[in-house]
Amino acid sequence: xxxxxxxxxxxxxxxxxxxxxxxxxxxxxxxxxxxxxxxxxxxxxxxxxxxxxxxxxxxxxxxxxxxxxxxxxxxxxxxxxxxxxxxxxxxxxxxxxxxxxxxxxxxxxxxxxxxxxxxxxx
Numbered sequence: 104x105x106x107x108x109x110x111x112x113x114x115x116x117x118x119x120x121x122x123x124x125x126x127x128x129x130x131x132x133x134x135x136x137x138x139x140x141x142x143x144x145x146x147x148x149x150x151x152x153x154x155x156x157x158x159x160x161x162x163x164x165x166x167x168x169x170x171x172x173x174x175x176x177x178x179x180x181x182x183x184x185x186x187x188x189x190x191x192x193x194x195x196x197x198x199x200x201x202x203x204x205x206x207x208x209x210x211x212x213x214x215x216x217x218x219x220x221x222x223x224x225x
Contacts, residue, residue, distance in 0.1 A: 144180060156206045162207060166201060188220075190221045194221055
């Protein structure tokens with residue numbers, strides 16, 4: 104993706120995206136090293152998850168709703184005996200759009216995270 108280096112907001116958005124991708128890669132690498140056969144997420148990995156802003160012109164998912172769900176996921180992973188989440192609940196979660204004029208979290212990144220969460224509760 105070409106970034107207009109003269110537009111500070113575009114540059115900030117690009118740097119946020121790169122940082123989120125690097126963090127996601129680090130979490131994935133650590134997970135693979137700890138359990139190369141697949142395994143699941145840990146509550147520590149979930150605590151460190153970060154999402155970038157969506158591309159210009161896209162609104163993404165409401166940040167506060169995503170953050171609240173990430174908290175639920177973290178709590179469920181911290182106490183697996185509580186069985187607080189099922190794969191169906193993760194699959195059924197829906198986030199609204201952020202308020203007009205605001206951009207939330209990148210939908211593709213959140214959706215990929217939800218796929219990992221769903222797999223962790225199978």
